[in-house]
Amino acid sequence: MNDGTIWLPEQASTLAPEIDALFYFVYWTSIVLFVGVVGAMLYFAYKYRRQHPGERPAPVKENKLLEISWIVIPTILVLIVFTWGFQSFVKMGTAPPNSYEITVTGEQWNWSFTYPNGTSITNELHVPVGRPVRLKMSSSDVIHSFFVPVFRTKQDVLPDRYTYLWFEATETGTFKAFCTEYCGTQHSAMDAKVVVHEQGDFQQWVKTGGGVADMPPAEYGKVLYERQGCNACHSLDGSDGTGPTWQGLYGTKNHPLSGGETVTVDANYLRESILQPGAKIAAGYGNVMPSNYNSLSERQVTSLIAFMKQQSDKTLDSGGAPLEGSAGAAQ
């Protein structure tokens, strides 16, 4: 396990050691050149400092050998660096044929990951250790960029086409991924957790749909509350955030909307608020809830609603909620 240095974070992919070696080659060469240039400058500034105003230094003759050498030597150095960088760049661009493919969608301001068996998860990328993984990425709005510092890899994610990025993790653990192409208000919050599992654990994780296959709805709703990023805007403890708190929300009668009218917060209203957040706006809040939750599965929506119900001790007679469906059964 490499813990990282002052310059670079820890290495957790097969590519990282090579990139780091090249980084340090350029780094040390630069230091030598820098010390040479600045050292000579300081030495001259001291040695030839003006001692009295009448000095008339004789002109220094040009020196062809010197001039040629300081053209040729740097040229050789940069050609070495170029060739080396070019080789590792080609390696980074060519995923091994046996790679495990995960589809990635970037969207202001979330990452969602879809596995070959249909399991899908937001803002968490789970991968196996010791196996090449290839991300097939696209964006549904503006340009984003997927960056995992410990893997030393990055690729822009474009709205009109697929781009690809691959890596092979060498360490298990939890790491961070960032969006590095500026994409608006929450750009800096558009990060994701990268969880590297042992191969067996990973198989298990995918099979159980991200470890949530058998969870009861309210419990699954709690997981989604975090995974889907609802927690960024909605609190559970009554405190105010970008959006209204969920504490005591369900069951509220005469819930005020921005237009002045009121509604009863039942399962239908919650469902509509999740799937079409712009349709009814809670009074005192902006229309800023992301509209991309309409891609949540039926199970996910009902689980979220079940979880929200748990956050309130109010109740409604089920007559008010004809479409409650399976969510009601969970309570």
Add this chain to the structure above:
Amino acid sequence: METKERTEHPPQGSPPGREERLEHGDDLPPGHEAEHNYLNHEKGLMSWLTTIDHKRIAVMYAISLSVVFLVAGLLALAVRMELFTTGETIMGADMYNQTFSMHGIMMVFLFLVPATPAVLGNFVLPVQLGAKDVAFPRLNLATWYIYMIGAFLVIGALIVGEIDTGWTFYAPYSTSDAATTADGGAVMFMTMAIFVAGFANIFTGLNFIVTIHKMRAPGLTWNRLPLFVWGMYATSLVQVLATPVLGITVVLLFVEQLFSIGIFDPTLGGDPILFQHFFWFYSHPAVYIMILPGFGIMSELIGTFSRQRVFGYRAIALSSVAIALLGFLVWGHHMFVSGQSAVASIIFSLITYLIGIPSGIKIFNWVATMYRGSIWLQTPMLYAMSFLFLFTIGGLTGIMVGVLSVDVHLHDTYFVVAHFHYVMMGGMMIALLGGMHYWWPKMTGKMYHELTGKIGAALIFVGFNVTFFTQFILGSQGMPRRYYDYPVGYETLHQISTVGSWVLALGLFSILGNAIWSLWKGPKAPANPWAAATLEWTNTTSPPDPHNFHHTPLVTRGPYDYHLADEVFGEGGDGYSGDGAGDGSARVPEPPEPEPAAARS
């Protein structure tokens, strides 16, 4: 000991030229200069607003640009302040995004790109050429008005909408109304404002090219041009050739927005990467518009304050032109992870290195110029040495981000932010400050306070490094750029960086204070306080006459032949015409007429 061969001549006062002339009392021809120079020969606001004197236009630019720099600098302090702690420190995310965007837009398009040509180029270039003015003085005045219109349009764009795209305006974020806080209309307004301001650059560039070709004083051959003129020449070429691309991009943005023809926006069938190509096809050459004048200033400073002929004159002069032209072929190095083809990336990386070499050669030449010189550590020289220190770091980290696979890790992190601040602020801005100190006595006729100047240079050097060196580490540790908030692990380095920005600001304000002091009660400047050897110092007063010279100077030697100083400064006054040819080239006989002492009265 070297000084032996260097001090054959008896000391003649300090520096050569200054004391002599003070003694002889011929520095300020009595009753002449004090009454009649470009600053006071006409009075009143209108005389400034309608002037076609290149020197007055330079002063007007200096004032406008200082205001822009102040505003953009305060925005930068706000950005750094916000990053002092994680989460919200002084403003919200949208406000933060607009703040760094305006900082970048103003610094790049309204300050760094026009600054040196407009102020020092306008003031110094015609005088260094021995000309009365630039080739098209009216056009020159027009550029100031165009620039001002551009600047006001930028403010207008702020009123129209909230620009939060960064200075790079990447599509489709900048063009799609739905995705953006700013809408496409505001972005169009802003890009148009930038293009208007860009027109001022095209005209200035054109003006300089013609001036350099056509208006050199007799005897001022291409090989005798001061290197500042060479730097301005290369800059002007890039300005004239690159800025129109910005115009084309703006037109395409308009066409897309108004007629919904898909060019950049994928929802209309356009290609967002095409926008990046257009943007960098202008903006990479623009980084050379920003640095080439700095190279020119550096050569003047290092030569003058080392009293040595600038080493490798020809290499420095021609490498500027080479950089200017090659600079058009490397734009793709900003797009290694954008999804452009790998082959393209590889070619761009290779050319990027080829262009790094001439920059390196210049650095070696400047250091070699100091060898066996007589190094006078006045404030401008301290800036020149700061430049060597900082620009070397900027250039070497440029090589680092030019390495294809390493850039994949470093792209769009604080490492790139640090790289370009080391070249743009540590390089260009430091050179500009050095140049402003150097030419200040010429422009204003007043000396600044030397010790304050040195303290300012030191504060800026320290503050700059504290602010930006930490950002290299932040970046290589993975901290992305344009982040309102960041993981706690990065907090310490961000805090050091923010504290550095305060030191930097203190240094900059000390310069402002020094300037005000100097105008108010600074001592009168002699014609040539630095014993420099170019025409603006040797052949005219400080401040110069409205027509620069009473008689066209005759040039008989190179711009850095300080070893001829005795003849140049000691005897016949301070004219080029007073000495023999130093470099063995044909000696132009001294004509009786433009004898400088007589010429001035």
